[in-house]
Amino acid sequence: MNRQTKLITEHTSKRYLIGVSVMAMALLFFLFSGFLFGDESRSKVQQTPLDEPxxxxxxxxxxxxxxxxxxxxxxxxxxxxxxxxxxxxxxxxxxxxxxxxxxxxxxxxxxxxxxxxxxxxxxxxxxxxxxxxxxxxxxxxxxxxxxxxxxxxxxxxxxxxxxxxxxxxxxxxxxxxxxxxxKTMQEYELAALSQEVKKTKETIKEKDESIQSIGERLEEIDQKIVELESERLYETKEEKEQTDAQIRQLKNEKERLHRDSLEYKTAIKTLKEKLKMLKEKQRMISN
The missing domain is CATH 2.60.40.10 (Immunoglobulins)
Known part of the structure; x- marks a missing residue:
């Protein structure tokens, strides 16, 4: 009798453990299914960025x-x-x-x-x-x-x-x-010209800002060269050689910056001519 009772108890315990395990697995499935299979409300946004290459x-x-x-x-x-x-x-x-x-x-x-x-x-x-x-x-x-x-x-x-x-x-x-x-072809043409005008103006502005930055850097270089030349008067021979090397480096940078500034100015002149032609084309199409 005791053995039969023991077997029934063991069988009941196993069924209870299996039931608990199944419930636990089901709970884990529902908790993590969003991560495993993807949740539509959490799906990754598929959007190609605008104005990026x-x-x-x-x-x-x-x-x-x-x-x-x-x-x-x-x-x-x-x-x-x-x-x-x-x-x-x-x-x-x-x-x-x-x-x-x-x-x-x-x-x-x-x-x-x-x-x-x-x-x-x-x-x-x-x-x-x-x-x-x-x-x-x-x-x-x-x-x-x-x-x-x-x-x-x-x-x-x-x-x-x-x-x-x-x-x-x-x-x-x-x-x-x-x-x-x-829209009509004329409307699309005007929209294209407006966009081109906008981009040309932005490019001119960027190059103007670059020229301004170059001017500020040139002032810094001139000031630094004056400081180094003043310090050089009281330096040893070896220190003077090091200072001379710094001055040469700064002067080389000045030459490069002057060339860059000239290129930007030439580009701005060309862009302004382009801008003038774009606006003229806009006027002709609009009439």
């Missing part, structure tokens, strides 16, 4: 100037600027949009304006719950070595697409504008 896989750099969304029209407009020094300026680019919420849905994407490395792309029929929108930037290439047989069998003539970059906007971060719409 983005590498195009060795083909230059691109900046996302603006990315705006009008939920009432289910419309997005993306403005891109491609580095003017890149060979891509002579290549054909295509753009493909994709929603995270509906990844297989084809989304109408149109290049509304393109000139001198500047692209304005409209993305239409955007779902109200797109979550994250990706835009692929592709370089269209044509294979000139395609055999005649392939050319006859393929209407594309060997055309293929190479992805240069993928940029994103997050629904929680994208700039919204209820007045946003597709």
């Amino acid at each position: 983005l590498n195009l896989r060795g083909a230059g750099e691109l900046e996302v100037e603006n990315w705006v969304y009008n939920p009432s029209k289910e419309l997005m407009v993306v403005t891109l600027n491609i580095d003017k020094s890149t060979s891509l300026l002579n290549d054909k680019l295509s753009f493909v949009a994709q929603e995270k919420e509906h990844p297989r849905r084809k989304i109408p994407t149109t290049v509304e304006y393109q000139n001198d490395g500047r692209y304005v792309i409209s993305i239409q029929q955007v779902s109200p719950s797109f979550d994250v929108m990706a835009l692929d930037i592709n370089k269209e290439e044509t294979n000139n070595l395609t055999l005649k047989e392939d050319e006859q069998n393929s209407s594309k003539g060997g055309e293929e697409s190479n992805q240069l970059a993928r940029i994103y906007t997050d629904q929680s971060k994208v700039k919204t504008d209820l007045n946003l719409g597709v």
